[in-house]
Structures are given as C-alpha cells and as structure tokens.
Amino acid sequence: MIACYAAGGGLGHLTRLRAYLHTLAVDDEVVVLSDSPYAADPRVSSGWTVRPVSTGLAALAPDELVVDAFPAGLKGELTRLPSGIRVTHLARLLRWDAYRPLLPSDPPRFDRTYVLEPLDPAHEAHLRAVSDVVAPLVLDDPPSAPLDVDGWVIVHSGPDAETLELLAYARDMAAMEGADPPLTLVSPHRPDGLPDGVAHLDVYPAGPPGPGVERIVTAAGFNSVRQFAPWRDRHRMLPFPRSLDDQFARAARARARVP
Secondary structure (H helix, E strand, O other), X not given: OEEXXXXXXXXXXXXXXXXXXXHOOOOOOEEEEOOOOOOOOOOOOOOOEEEOOOXXXXXXXXXXXXXXXXXXXXXOOOOOOOOOOEEEEEXXXXXXXXXXXXXXXXXXXXXXXXXXXXXXXXXXXXHHHHEOOEEEOOOOOOOOOOEOOOEEEEEOOOOHHHHHHHHHXXXXXXXXXXXXXXXXXXXXXXXXXXXXXXXXXXXXXXXXXXXXXXXXXXXXXXXXXXXXXXXXXXXEEOOOOOOOOOHHHHHHHHHHXXX
16 A cells, blocks of 8 residues: 655646656555645546645555655654654755754655656755655556636636736736637636636546637746646746745746746
C-alpha cells in the first residue's frame, strides 16, 4: 500500500498526485492523507482512499510514503520517518527562504526525490543531502475529454477574490485587444459577484482546451503552468503571492520560453 501525504486544502496537491500515480502506472492500493474537501471527489481521485492528515503512519503501515511538495510537511511537522518504509518526495518550486526556517532538526530522508520543475539552488542542495537518488520527472495526466467551449476560459479553484481578479484581467486584455470573446469560468464553485455574461462550468480536469478555446487565463500555480504548456501561445498567467510557492518566478520562466 502507498500512502500519499498531501497537506493543504486545495486542488494542487491532489492534481499533482493524480498525475504522478498515472505517470508511474501505480496499481497498488493508495491512501491519500489530506484535509482537502476535493480529495474524495470521484473526478479527482484515482480510486484512492482518503484519510485525515493527522492519521498516523503506524495505523496505516504503508510500504511506501509519497511526500508532496514540502519536504518536511506544510509546517515542518514531518521528521525522520520510521525505517522499513520507502519514502518518495515530489519536489516543486518553493520560496526556500520562507520554508527553510520550518525544517525540523531531524528532517525526513528520502529514498528518491523526483524534481518536477527547476528549484532554488539551496532547496535542491538540501534535497540532494537528504535523498539517496534525485532525478527529474515529467508528469503526464490521465486522458480526459477536451474542454468544449468557445472563446476565452478562466481557470481557477479560488479563493473568490483571486477568481474575480483573473476575470478582470481577462476582460482588460480583451478590451485592450478590441475583442469581445465569450468568457467561461472553470471553477469548482461559482464565486459571489460573478459578472453577468460570464458562463460558469464546474468540470475537472479543466482541459485540454478544445478547438473553440482561443485564450486560457490562469494563475501561475504548478499544475496550470505545466498542463497548459503545449498551448503556451494562448495561455496568459497572472501570478498571485503565496507564502511558500513562487508563482512570479514560475510565470517569468514560462514567459521566457516563448519567442
């Protein structure tokens, strides 16, 4: 059995784990430790069982533990783990100067660390010091139906204030370009204050874009930038400040890859 530690209340950890399990063709029993309200959504899960983050590993006795994003947990709550459990870490970009003070004095060691995107050099140095193997991994999402809408799509799972800011960003872009495209918000819930004329779809996953999608507007989270990379010519990002994720650096890297 594989346990996946995914502290956090949103969709990001779950989407990444879903892609990881698909990429490695994992067919073992999977238990996801998460307090996210989306963890048990059948559209999100890959048939996994959900347990609270507070569930002890002794109660699960997994053969492998996958620790997502934060090498010592969201708040530094993970220390050196029991022997006999294979430990895998999925590493994405962190604001390392902000996260480093959270590291415990006896941080977890990893049998293998998969680097999913370029990291801060000090972050990578730490992972190399606590990992037997460090290797890159390109994630591949499970197949899904195209997003069959016309015009521009805005994709965000919240909070509402950010969703509305993305909508305003899209409308400002359209006005500057002299365009008046249909706008569709793809989000788990309809935010209060959604402007008239903006359609709302609760679909997951939000992609790939169908032939009628002319523009994709998102924040600069790891999954959005990764998943929409093949359509970078029509993808626009508005990064938001995060305590531990550096969306601004990720957006700058993605923009630099387009002539």
